[in-house]
Amino acid sequence: MNEHMIIVDDNNFSEKVLKASTPVLVDFWAPWCGPCLAIAPTLEELAKDFKGRLIIAKMNVDENANTPVTYGVRSIPYMVVFKDGKVVDSIVGAVPKAKLVDMLNRTIH
Numbered sequence: 001m002n003e004h005m006i007i008v009d010d011n012n013f014s015e016k017v018l019k020a021s022t023p024v025l026v027d028f029w030a031p032w033c034g035p036c037l038a039i040a041p042t043l044e045e046l047a048k049d050f051k052g053r054l055i056i057a058k059m060n061v062d063e064n065a066n067t068p069v070t071y072g073v074r075s076i077p078y079m080v081v082f083k084d085g086k087v088v089d090s091i092v093g094a095v096p097k098a099k100l101v102d103m104l105n106r107t108i109h
Helices: 013-018 034-049 066-070 097-107
Strands: 005-007 024-029 055-060 078-083 086-092
Touching (some): 005 034, 034 097
Parallel strands (some): 005 055, 024 055
Antiparallel strands (some): 024 078, 078 086
């Protein structure tokens, strides 16, 4: 993880994600999840590429029970884009960077 990413949990999710002034991509992940670990470097690159236009947040589903249930997380990695406190898009799995970039360009402008 790099300085362009944040960690969120059940306690600060509302403040850091739902009330954020810029769009937020939340990566629901777990340390035992191979695909989650595989996509982590891509998310770090995106955090740099979209600096100032998007916040990338990571939420460990093993340590946070409430928020993943609220948003129907059934498979990880599960990346959800929030804008103005609402879900605007989501994607499941360790997808190619280009697919994430397309989703972000479509949803954050």
